[in-house]
Amino acid sequence: MARTAPKVERLADDGEAMTDALGEVLTVAEEQGTVTWSDVSDDITSGEWGRLIESGLLVDADGEGFVIEDPEAVREALEDTDADPETDDDEGWSQWDKLAALGTVGLFAGYSINSIRDAIGGTIDIALGPLAELLPFYVLILVLAVFTGATSSILQDQMMDMSGMGDHQEKMEEIKERRKKAKERDDEEALERIEQEQMELMTDQLGMFKQQFRPMVWIMLINIPVFLWIYWMVFGPGLAVEAPVITLPIFGEVSSWRDGLVGPMQAWIVWYFLCSLSFTQVIRKALDVQTTPTAS
Known part of the structure; x- marks a missing residue:
């Protein structure tokens, strides 16, 4: 099912x-x-x-x-x-989805408001603080990147149906081909029918995009607090000492997690994204998660 x-x-x-x-x-x-x-x-x-x-x-x-x-x-x-009384027939989002979206918007404020970031960081630290004492910070970032990559992949797999999007794209290609042939034979009646079909498909496509965005809300609801906790560790009271010299792929040795490596992107951000992108691909392949449209 x-x-x-x-x-x-x-x-x-x-x-x-x-x-x-x-x-x-x-x-x-x-x-x-x-x-x-x-x-x-x-x-x-x-x-x-x-x-x-x-x-x-x-x-x-x-x-x-x-x-x-x-x-x-x-x-x-x-x-x-x-x-399901919570399902909204107009948008296909349940009340839980909307609450998750509202929570995600609130979490975004943590990037710019220190008090919110400190509150989130302190709360998450209750769970992750003991782990931070056991593992080197670069290993901890790697573990968190694997965690967020795994949860993102599972949510996408459970909440997205890429086969439906693939079917929709195939239908659009078929209509384009029919439109081209109708133009070649100057069939105005057929062109009108095809244009009507295109309008209906565009309406369907909007509904699909709304549905495909649902997992992103839940993904951000999990990932943003983790990311804010790492930020809190680097700049707040969590990480009082500088990182030892470590060697990052491509960039070489860095002596501080606050070192700028790619424009404004600092060492800790670059390391997090390197780990996240790498392990997310492995996890998606292992779980056979489809993130591109496929025909059903």
């Missing part, structure tokens, strides 16, 4: 009519084994039928009609959508 639920959620973002259409098609498909447009044309519109096919939930059955991909998972997802 991992890939089915996000597809149903995107349909729910389009309004209750789309989930009703999916429910109707699911019922007919389960009764007959397959479903065709003529079976449901009295109950749903042609646009809703096309949207179900585009979503990847309704797939061709070798020319003998269509079937619902993973009908049990679709039914569960529909029930979850109906049962």
